[in-house]
Amino acid sequence: MQSVGKRRGSVDPKRHLWFLGLIAPGCALLPTQLVLHTGMAVFWWLGPIIVLIVIPLLDILIGDDGSNPRDEDYETLSNDRYYRWCTYLFLPIQLAGLCAAAALWGGTELRLIDKIGLATTLGLVSGIGINAAHELGHRVERLERWLAKIALAQSAYGHFFVEHNRGHHVRVATPEDPASARLGESLWEFLPRSVIGGFRSAIRLERERLARIGERWWSPRNHILQAWSMSLVLFGALVAIFGWKVLPFLLLQAAIGAALLETVNYIEHYGLLREQRANGRYRRCSPRDSWNSDRLVTNIFLFHLQRHSDHHANPGRRYQTLRSCEQAPQLPAGYASMVVLALFPPLWRLVMDKRVLAHYGGDVTMANIAPRKRRRLLAAYGAAA
Secondary structure (H helix, E strand, O other): OOOHHHHHOOOOOOHHHHHHHHHHHHOOOHHHHHHHHHOOHHHHHHHHHHHHHHHHHHHHHHOEOOOOOOHHHHHHHHHOHHHHHHHHOHHHHHHHHHHHHHHHHHOOOOOHHHHHHHHHHHHHHHHHHHHHHHHHHOOOOHHHHHHHHHHHHOOOOOOHHHHHHHHHHHHOOOOOOOOOOOEOOOHHHHHHHHHHHHHHHHHHHHHHHHHHOOOOOOOOOOHHHHHHHHHHHHHHHHHHHHOHHHHHHHHHHHHHHHHHHHHHHHHHHOOOOOOEOOOOOEOOOOHHHOOEOOEHHHHHHOOOOOOHHHHHHOOOOOHHHOOOOOOOOEOOOOHHHHHHHHOOHHHHHHHHHHHHHHHOOOOHHHOOEOHHHHHHHHHHOOOOO
């Protein structure tokens, strides 16, 4: 496929759009102004309005990206610091929005329902902030890895820094990975399995790493304790400044942020299974082992997270260099739309199960099947298998 960049003679035709990714953390600051100037309390719920309604509609209207970086532009794109600043700036805007929200949660001006709406908005910002942490956490630069932990402070999901890089990327699209959803598994079954399994895995992986370098668990070099300490300092400072009344809303927004992350995890690998060799080891992760979407609007907002197939096949690539792979299985819509669909398991299975089956040429035995539902699914798709 010829890229838009090649046709226009530009290294990156979307370069001027990436700053739009900062609209996501800006959602934490906008509600106050929108309510002030319109008098409409619905804008305390700006996060759900944008993420679950506006972005899916824009994805439908604008459609796919249709451009891929050229091989000869890879180094130029990778070394262009403009793209790094688009992720760096996410953090101060995110934290400023949280402080502004805490002031409102601690005050008496808002009704309880408005405070809950604002917490929901902040929770979605927190979840998207985990995506910024995801991009920064894959880098080898020390500064960016520390910034990743700071970005995770608002969601109190610091163990993600360890589990995603050293757990999920190793076990992705296998039954051993808690963050890879199985065919027939609903979102509501997946969430506790992924949350608990990811937490346990992160603890084990970090304990093993510390043992290898001769350190104990209570070491200042413990990545998980570093990240959790940032959350404690952040939440403790906000409680000290604005009072204990802010704590329930801080916890609510953190839970929503973590739930958004895990819902995206559910979407990214549903039913996909890497091929297993005769010796029991899985083949190297390829673009076929992650669901891909090339909807332009969500890609801009999520720093190309939807080009997830290329990310897993080449985890060292920065977001601006990721490509849409033709061999990758394609989602029918962008992540924002798929998040809404995942909330309703019967609709999700109606849309996605047939795509998993088609991806494996009708052989359901090649999919990553939920153990408790294996017999029923094999019977249901037996003729095709």
